Amino acid sequence: MAPKNPNNLLRAYRERLFGTQAAMADAANEHLAPTYLLTANHIGKLERGVVDRPSAPRRAALRTICGVQTDAEIGFERHKRRGGVPLSARFPATEARPSAGPGAVVAVSTDVAIPVVTDASTPAGWRIVGYLAVRDEAQPPAELSIVAANATRQALPETIIPPALPPVPDLGDYPGGEWNSFLTVTRLLASQRQAVAPAALLSLVEAHRDCLAMLFRQAEHDPLRSRIGAMVAEASIVASRLWSAQGNRPMALAHCTRARQLGDDLGNRALAATARIFESNLRSDAATLIGRSGDIADGLRLLQEAQALSADLGPTAQARLAAEQAQIFAVLKLPSECDAALERARAASASIAERDRSGLFSDWNASRLGVYEGTCRLFLGEPKKAAHLLEAAVAQFASDSSNVSVGLAAQVDLASAYAQTDDLDKSCALLGDAYGELVAIGNRRGVDRAERARERLSPWNSERLVRELDERMAACRAA
Structure with a gap:
């Protein structure tokens, strides 16, 4: 040409x-x-x-x-911003298009032609799978709504307040900067995984990931291929967390393994380390503390591999890495190793700035580390310390609508700590509340965590409060 x-x-x-x-x-x-x-x-x-x-x-x-x-x-003139995100017409794709209405139309093409998709009309061969309200740079942050579109255009109930979008880094030699829009959508979707019901977000994430994966297969030369590949991997990790939340472990592992392989193949050390952090959580089943299908040794191995690459990670990822290590050490009853890992997590958390809290690590702050610390104390046989730390975390997350799932996990662990401090009344009440909310939003990973917490109440099975808790949990499942 x-x-x-x-x-x-x-x-x-x-x-x-x-x-x-x-x-x-x-x-x-x-x-x-x-x-x-x-x-x-x-x-x-x-x-x-x-x-x-x-x-x-x-x-x-x-x-x-x-x-x-x-x-x-x-000779480098600034390009004029286009109204949409144009894509090649060679293959089906997802288009995220800024607008003044819902913000961005997210649609999937089942045809080869790629017209401009708006909320007013859906061309033949397309179906709109949802809308994302994105922040107008000239306006203060608005509410973010994810609306599933179908024949009746029924809206989902979730409406949340997003954090201010971080600056999008320059992705390289792409005329017009269209690729920045893809990165923005990738990280915006990632940032909402703790706040929105998994089923509501998963179709959007998978549509976006499929689009990027097809673009990646069509790319032939660096740096285009490596940049798109990095976004495919990031979207795959988000999808993995959502599949895990829905209880589909094979799909979660498949997506996270793909992200790790991409990071290795592209020589992207930060991405390779990040994928290992999240894959470790799946392999060890640490999110359910610790599930029967988990392999702690495999999870710890992946975390050690991530630590070898950690120099390329930001402070949020380093804090998450160290906290995951501490949690496994606590389950293994290794207090010295746990304390050393928690100290590394605190040091990394101390340097976290607001700009670091985006995408996969948008949910990280001092309160998130407090959940890990409380859980570690619980497994190390220090329930009073655990209760103190987890009470503070639960209070903080009570007003944090962007971290609903994290707050519920903290409540579940706090219920276990109360039981071990002989406060069975508080334990059963808190666990019942958390279990009901987790079932309601379809967070299977959180439900499994709560059911593991119920197992830890087995010494009190004959108590009236525990029998009533069982009845309450059974009613939630039936409903």
Whole structure:
């Protein structure tokens, strides 16, 4: 295909100052991190107009070596923002399209043509699977509603307040920056997994992941392939957590394993480590503390592999990694190792800034670590300390609508701590409340955690309060 806009300005600077394209690339690389290193081939693409606006770090490096102040002086004009996210018409896809109405229409094509999809009309071959209300940059944060669309356009009841969207990093050499929209949707979906009923969110996540996976299969050259692959992996981890929440362990493992393989294949250490953190949680069944199908040794091995890659992780991921290690050590009755891991988690949590709390780690803060610490004390035989820590966490999550599932997990563990401090009345009441809410939102992983907590009440099976709890739990299941 003939280039549409050769960059003669950049070519002139290169010929006058550096001579060869390789020499220009070498000069720019002195100012670039390894992720953004340039080659002679990259410079050639820029000069021919194959890539007409490189990533922000690359533009900055090229401005520096050319001695200019603005992108325009070396031929990089800012692109006008488009109204939607156009995709190639070669294959079916998901489109996320900003609008003033529901915010973004999320639709799935069953045809090869890809028209512009709006909430007003659904072209032949398409079905709208939901809407996402996204924040208008010019307006304060609005409510975020996820609405499942079907023939009757019935809305789901979930309405939540999202955190302010973090700045979306520049993904590389993609004209117009359309790929940033895909990353925004990926991380917005990820950030809602603790607040929205799993079944309500899963169809949106899977549609988005399927779109990215098809784009990844069609991509032929780096950096395009590696960037899309990273988003496929991130969306796969989100889908894995939702499948797990619905009790489908095979699908959860399949998605998380795929994410780990992608991270390894792409050489993306941060992604490879993140996938291992979440896969470990599945392998050990740590979320249900500890389920009968869990393999603690396998889970711990994956966490050790993640720790070997942890230098590339942000503070939220490092805190989650250390907290998961501490939890397994506590279950294994290894207090020294548990305390050391908790100390690492506290150190990482202390450096978490608001910008770090996005996507898969949007639910991380000091209160989340408090749940892990309380659970560890519970398994180490320190129920009073556990109750103190978990009471504080439950109080904090009571007003946090973005972390409903985490708050319910804390209530379940607090119920176990109350039982071990001989407060059976509080234990049964709290566990019954949490169990009912978990059943109502369809969080099977949370239900399993609550049922494990009920098993820990077996010494009191003959007590009236426990028998009443069993009746209450049975009624919730029947309903």
